[in-house]
Amino acid sequence: MVKLSHIVLSALFCLASPAFETRGAVDKIVSSPVSATATAGRVVVKFKPEQVARFLTGQQQKDPGVVLSALGLPSGGLLEESMYAKWARRERKKKGLTVPDVDWSRLMFFHLPPGVTQEECLKILKGHPLIEYVVTETCAKGGEVYPNDEHFGNHQWYLAGSTGHIGRISAPEAWEFTTGSSNIIVAILDTGLDTNSTSEFVGRVVPGYDFINGDDDPVDDNGHGMKVASVLCATGNNGSFGAGLDWNCRIMPLKILDMNNSSSSELPCIDAIDWAVTNGAKIINLSAGGWNGPLTNDMRIAITNAIAKGVIFVTITHNFPDYGSITFPGTMPEVITVGASDTNGQRCGFSLFGSTIDLVAPGTNMYVVTTNSGVIFGPSCYGTSFAAPQVAGVAALICSLRPDLNNQQVRDLLCAGAVNPLYPTNGWDQLHGWGVLNAFNSLLLAQTSIADVSVTNDGTISVSWICPPNSSNRPPFNVEYASTLTGNWTVASNVVYDATNAMWTDVDSTNASMRFYRVRMRQL
Numbered sequence: 001m002v003k004l005s006h007i008v009l010s011a012l013f014c015l016a017s018p019a020f021e022t023r024g025a026v027d028k029i030v031s032s033p034v035s036a037t038a039t040a041g042r043v044v045v046k047f048k049p050e051q052v053a054r055f056l057t058g059q060q061q062k063d064p065g066v067v068l069s070a071l072g073l074p075s076g077g078l079l080e081e082s083m084y085a086k087w088a089r090r091e092r093k094k095k096g097l098t099v100p101d102v103d104w105s106r107l108m109f110f111h112l113p114p115g116v117t118q119e120e121c122l123k124i125l126k127g128h129p130l131i132e133y134v135v136t137e138t139c140a141k142g143g144e145v146y147p148n149d150e151h152f153g154n155h156q157w158y159l160a161g162s163t164g165h166i167g168r169i170s171a172p173e174a175w176e177f178t179t180g181s182s183n184i185i186v187a188i189l190d191t192g193l194d195t196n197s198t199s200e201f202v203g204r205v206v207p208g209y210d211f212i213n214g215d216d217d218p219v220d221d222n223g224h225g226m227k228v229a230s231v232l233c234a235t236g237n238n239g240s241f242g243a244g245l246d247w248n249c250r251i252m253p254l255k256i257l258d259m260n261n262s263s264s265s266e267l268p269c270i271d272a273i274d275w276a277v278t279n280g281a282k283i284i285n286l287s288a289g290g291w292n293g294p295l296t297n298d299m300r301i302a303i304t305n306a307i308a309k310g311v312i313f314v315t316i317t318h319n320f321p322d323y324g325s326i327t328f329p330g331t332m333p334e335v336i337t338v339g340a341s342d343t344n345g346q347r348c349g350f351s352l353f354g355s356t357i358d359l360v361a362p363g364t365n366m367y368v369v370t371t372n373s374g375v376i377f378g379p380s381c382y383g384t385s386f387a388a389p390q391v392a393g394v395a396a397l398i399c400s401l402r403p404d405l406n407n408q409q410v411r412d413l414l415c416a417g418a419v420n421p422l423y424p425t426n427g428w429d430q431l432h433g434w435g436v437l438n439a440f441n442s443l444l445l446a447q448t449s450i451a452d453v454s455v456t457n458d459g460t461i462s463v464s465w466i467c468p469p470n471s472s473n474r475p476p477f478n479v480e481y482a483s484t485l486t487g488n489w490t491v492a493s494n495v496v497y498d499a500t501n502a503m504w505t506d507v508d509s510t511n512a513s514m515r516f517y518r519v520r521m522r523q524l
Contacts, residue, residue, distance in 0.1 A: 041111075042109050043112070043122065043135065044107055044110070045109075045110045045125065045131060045133075045134045046107050046134070047130055048104075048129075048130060048132045052104040073124060074113040074114075074116060076113035076114050077110060080110075081106070081108060107178070122135075152236075155367040157362075157365065158365075159171040160172045166421040167343045167345035167346070167362055167421060169362065169394075169436065170439050171243075174394070174439035177401065177447065180248035180397055181249065181399075182249065182250055184246070184249045184250065185249065185250045185280050185282055187276035188229050189256045189273070189286045189288070190225030190229075190257055190285075190287060190288065191220050191226075191259075192219050192255040193226060199238060200230060200234040202235070205250070208252050208255070209254055209275055211256050211268035211271050212263070219255075220371055222259050223370050224261045224385065225255070226368075226370055227368035228385055228389050231244060231245070231368060231389040232246065232285060232389035233251055233389075234369060242375075244393060245390055245392075245393025245439065246393045246397055246400070249400070252281055254272040254275060255272075256269045263288075263291075265293060266295035266296060270302045273306050282399050285314050287386075288315075290323055291327075291329075292328060296328060300329065303334065314391050314395060315336070316384040316387065317330050317351060319351065319384055321350075325352060326352050326353070326355075330356060330357075331354075336358050336407070336411050338357075338359060338361055338387045338390075339359075339387060339432070339433065341387070343362075345422060346432075348363050351384055353432075357432070357433040358415055358433045358434065359435060359437055360435070360436055361391050361436065362387065363383055363384055363385075364382040365381065390437055394414065395410050395414065398410055412522070412523055413445050413446050414437065414442050415434035415524045416441075416445055417441030417443075418434040418435035418437055418470075419438050434524060438470070440468070441468035445467075445468060445476060448467070451465050461517065462504070463479065464504075466500060467501055471497045472497040476522055478521075479506075479517065480519075483514070485516055492506060494506075
């Protein structure tokens with residue numbers, strides 16, 4: 001009979017309360033969807049949870065409406081909770097459980113008071129001590145966040161295309177969780193970056209280096225690096241061009257390829273990897289490969305050392321007919337190796353494949369920003385070079401939520417969240433790896449916490465948590481139990497998945513006085 005039970009989450013997850021109850025007086029916090037036409041519009045707000053907690057500690061009244069009153073806006077505004085919180089709320093209410101208070105760490109929609117414009121709201125809230133940031137968004141169903149960039153809707157099908165584009169990666173749903181953090185530095189090892197002719201990277205570029213010409217001005221004299229950077233981290237919601245995956249990360253341009261988009265030696269890349277690690281990069285994107293010279297092993301060591309120090313390393317399988325098989329360093333099992341997929345989520349014919357591929361991402365009919373503020377989109381814009389930065393961008397989003405994660409943990413989240421739209425599979429194949437990148441699934445997994453634990457007198461333990469839609473085809477979790485925290489853990493069976501939830505029930509027949517349980521991401 002179980003006398004005491006503990007639920008121990010793995011290092012990937014922490015116990016948290018993802019929902020809150022409806023409260024408020026004049027200003028209200030709501031859990032049901034609110035029509036954008038019910039008020040004068042809406043914006044997306046990210047509060048500073050620690051600041052809010054300190055503010056509420058000093059208030060006699062703990063009602064969340066006090067926070068809204070402190071924002072300095074007229075009464076009548078509404079805060080709408082996030083999609084994740086709505087899911088958690090429904091599940092807890094369904095089980096008759098108490099709904100926790102506000103989770104101020106999540107993005108919320110703020111429906112403006114009557115008569116207040118978005119511009120007026122932004123002016124008041126930007127710089128407010130309780131607000132991390134506030135942005136204007138056009139919000140669609142399910143808590144999706146759509147930026148206002150000029151070409152987002154028409155040309156960036158891979159982020160959020162129509163229902164005919166089943167190979168899209170669900171970026172707007174992921175942006176509801178986060179649009180990135182300036183605490184994360186992404187090193188782009190490529191032909192450089194043009195920072196003078198476009199507003200897409202203003203205020204976000206940290207010092208880099210030109211390892212081809214030996215100076216501290218890694219200007220892009222080819223255009224490849226600019227294109228890769230625009231896919232990965234072009235600023236979203238700034239009204240121009242398109243949106244990258246991460247809108248807020250800092251960008252470290254490291255030039256390792258010359259004006260012909262090539263390098264005769266591994267040395268520039270080796271130096272750049274060491275530079276990135278020394279100067280605080282969390283993510284490295286290398287949309288290049290094919291080295292096979294005397295310094296290949298030195299480059300392998302540099303990559304291995306970077307990963308050992310907590311860096312996430314993303315690279316490409318490479319393209320046919322330039323090469324016939326996956327190129328180095330994509331052949332390294334340690335790195336995250338990415339191939340290219342089409343609008344149907346199937347491997348592009350030019351995308352190389354093999355035993356070290358981890359997943360694929362869209363790589364055809366792409367939209368990119370070029371040097372001198374140009375753009376290219378359509379059939380002529382393709383390649384695995386544009387698939388990898390999408391994966392690196394989602395990795396940056398994951399790390400903005402969980403900066404403690406290492407390369408293997410981020411790889412597990414990316415691969416567990418991947419989908420195969422036409423041929424659902426439980427496993428890996430050499431064409432697509434674990435499937436097509438899905439930003440929403442991976443970010444949901446990165447934030448998953450135990451939603452409910454119950455223990456009955458007869459020793460029945462039930463645990464439930466929220467899961468992404470692909471979990472029934474590819475279960476991402478293991479439930480494990482042990483009699484001591486230092487003992488051997490046994491993997492349990494009978495985890496039941498549906499479209500949004502997982503449930504596991506156990507009846508302990510060992511008569512143990514204590515038993516420990518944990519829910520962990522499976523290592524793929």
